[in-house]
Amino acid sequence: MAVLTILALAVQQPATLAQPPRLLNLALQPGDYPARAAQKDESGIVSTLLSVDDHGRVTNCVVTESSGSATLDTGTCALLRRKARFKHAIDATGSPVSGTHREVMAWSIGSPAISSNIQLMLTLPASQTAPPAPVTARIYFNAKGRITECQIVQSGGGAVDETVCKIAAGKLAIAPPHSESPDIAPVGIRDLSVTFRLANAVSSQTRP
Structure with a gap:
């Protein structure tokens, strides 16, 4: 059985931000497990740094903690770009601005389950x-x-x-x-x- 856990947290933002990007929805499904990684029984934890634009869209994703599987790493970023939805960051004047957000995802097949x-x-x-x-x-x-x-x-x-x-x-x-x-x-x-x-x-x- 494939198990997926997720944890989202905000990165420290510049002092000019009144509010960093806030995750609204990721809507993960069991089928979101990267197919090639699942076929190879690959598991692991992927920590990422996301760039979020002033419309709340993910514009870039970099892996700061690799799972050891290139398939899981790239699959995690592809999933976040496709599905993550954010409330955009707000600066000191109340205007929408871009920002960054950290997220960790734990992918696990079989037992014991891997968790973050x-x-x-x-x-x-x-x-x-x-x-x-x-x-x-x-x-x-x-x-x-x-x-x-x-x-x-x-x-x-x-x-x-x-x-x-x-x-x-x-x-x-x-x-x-x-x-x-x-x-x-x-x-x-x-x-x-x-x-x-x-x-x-x-x-x-x-x-x-």
């Missing part, structure tokens, strides 16, 4: 209050596979958010990403979801 999502559970001191919902973050990895940026998407509160990003930076790494060209800086993208439990709850579970 990372899940962690953290133990908090008994004195703290655990967030009612997972804290989510989007994280960028450099050419060495190390985290360079952690962007909180769903917050659990200041101290908790800082803990999430600090622990992520210390614990998480990926295989060093390779871009499609020496002129393109390698950047890998992942989505992090963190759930919490309190230290006293852990202790009570381990008592005889």
